[in-house]
Amino acid sequence: MMYLKVFLVGGLICVVGQLLILFTNLTSARILVAFVTAGVILTALGLYQPLVDWAGAGATVPLTGFGYSLANGVKEAVQEKGILGALTGGVSATAGGIAAAVTFGYLASVLFTPKTKS
Amino acid sequence: MRTLKQKKTPAQQEYDALVKQVSPKSEVPWSLVKAFVVGGLICCLGQAFNDLGEKVFMLDKKGVSAFTSMALIFLSALFTGLGVYDKLGQFAGAGSIVPITGFANSIVSPAMEFKREGFVLGVGAKMFVVAGPVLVYGITASVLYGVIYFIVQMIMGG
Numbered sequence A: 001m002m003y004l005k006v007f008l009v010g011g012l013i014c015v016v017g018q019l020l021i022l023f024t025n026l027t028s029a030r031i032l033v034a035f036v037t038a039g040v041i042l043t044a045l046g047l048y049q050p051l052v053d054w055a056g057a058g059a060t061v062p063l064t065g066f067g068y069s070l071a072n073g074v075k076e077a078v079q080e081k082g083i084l085g086a087l088t089g090g091v092s093a094t095a096g097g098i099a100a101a102v103t104f105g106y107l108a109s110v111l112f113t114p115k116t117k118s
Numbered sequence B: 001m002r003t004l005k006q007k008k009t010p011a012q013q014e015y016d017a018l019v020k021q022v023s024p025k026s027e028v029p030w031s032l033v034k035a036f037v038v039g040g041l042i043c044c045l046g047q048a049f050n051d052l053g054e055k056v057f058m059l060d061k062k063g064v065s066a067f068t069s070m071a072l073i074f075l076s077a078l079f080t081g082l083g084v085y086d087k088l089g090q091f092a093g094a095g096s097i098v099p100i101t102g103f104a105n106s107i108v109s110p111a112m113e114f115k116r117e118g119f120v121l122g123v124g125a126k127m128f129v130v131a132g133p134v135l136v137y138g139i140t141a142s143v144l145y146g147v148i149y150f151i152v153q154m155i156m157g158g
Helices: A002-024 A028-044 A048-055 A063-081 A084-111 B010-056 B061-081 B084-092 B100-113 B119-126 B128-157
Strands: none
Touching (some): A002 A028, A002 A048, A028 B100, A063 A084, A063 B100, A084 B061, A084 B128, B010 B061, B010 B084, B061 B084, B084 B100, B100 B119, B119 B128
């Protein structure tokens, strides 16, 4: 049952991205930026947490979930450390993902050569 | 492929009109279905990593979410390197761009492509062609939220 919710919500968030590609000609870079920013804003407004509670990875795996982690980390850090937390919270909460992306991304780029384009 | 300068026969013009009439109706929903299915499946894979982290490795809530991100990013970097992920991208569109695996793909793809420009300004710099803006806007938005949240807390609390 949980996996059905994950599939539905995750799939629908991707459909929003696909609609943006089809009807606005946004490049994938702009879509990723829009999604991460939307994730921060929706979390700040308290609208994203219910979706995460309901659909788990369906809401956290899309890039809006990265924005959710950033915003959530900031909120918790501000509660603990005050204004300093506004600067430390977001990156702290997403440090694992960012470090993994940089490290694995670097290793993959060094180890593999691009396939010839057909 | 025919060049634009060639004049089309009436039959071809008729065919073009038919294509124009038919394709938006059949292509658009189909690409949405593909994005939906592939995106949904990638999220299900993420949920499987969530369950693995929670039930097998006994991680706490933050550990689970970090573990899932790392696992998906690792797989995406690997399959981008092997040339598989970009094929999936041609099929799935946003279904492979929007999940966090698309973020990792956007790092590896340009970095690999520009390797011949060296390891510093080729790989090191091009990794962030897309990931850079994502981090800039994501982090800046979150810091702004933190400042606003802090001020609101002060007003409400004080």
